[in-house]
Amino acid sequence: MQIEPFLKTIDAISRVQRLMIFPLIALVFVTCADIFARNLLGSPLIWGFDVELQLFAALITMCWAYTEYRGAHVRITVVPEALLSRRGQEILSVISYLLFLFPFAIVIFVQGFEFAWNSWKLREISTTTPWQPVIYHIKAMIPFASFFLILQLIASTLRHVIAAIEAD
Template sequence: MTAEVQQTPNKFCDAIDKFILSIGHVVMWCNGILVLAIILQVVLRYGFGHGMVILEELQWHLYGIGVMFGASYAQVMDNHIRVDIIHARLSDKWKMRWDLFGIVFLMLPFIIIIFHQSLDFVYESWRVNECSDAPLGLPWRWAIKGVIPVSFGLLFVATVSRLVRIVVALRRMV
């Protein structure tokens, strides 16, 4: 994101971004817990010859939480992947237009489709009280699946915030 877009003051966007960043800072602790779970699993498996299924599944869940909520955090921080080959050659005004195009025609439709499709997916998992197939695995698999619509909802809000900032910055350039 250009410096002009990032510095565009907007109370609505600032509040949204602050909310998403605070959630991101809490979720970041999942990565620390993930590292501890991995170390414990490695020590148990290779040091004592006995790994734990619950630790393996906990690793998957923590990694999933970090990635899913990390997407909205990356959007707010503008640390997401972009096709820099095209983006780097554009002027600031055209960079903003390019970002606007990507948000409206690619990002938002993708987010809406995933969010909408995930609702039935999570509901069905909750309805049958889905749990791990492993006897000693984690219960409530529907809870981790519930992260999908929540994280994509946050990604939608973060993307709308960015969209508003770009539109405001473009209007100021005219």
């Protein structure tokens, strides 16, 4: 069974998410424009806060899978690596993924889908500022991003299983 092309496809999907650098750049410009308007012109941009919030939400959610791909999520060492063989470390990683990460990602997907669906049905708008932009498209990123996270978690788990099998 050739599993490597499957894993490479998932990795390629996650690597596309590094394009989120563009919303980050836009976030910097909007924040600077808002600060400029507030401090030098005496009035903040009516749309500044909402756009900043939406860009930040997009940036954070859409980088979940890419962060997992890069192995950059926060990890907690429960059992010191010196106490386990390489195979033991990989098995512990698989157990951790199955007991903690997958359930978390699945709950985020299911609850996020319901959250976003209700927002789309209502055509929800933000009431925090006078601009009142629509926000249902931002809420839709939660299940979308968690789906890609689940895909990357599958790839990571399979890699740990393979490493456990191949370990000395």
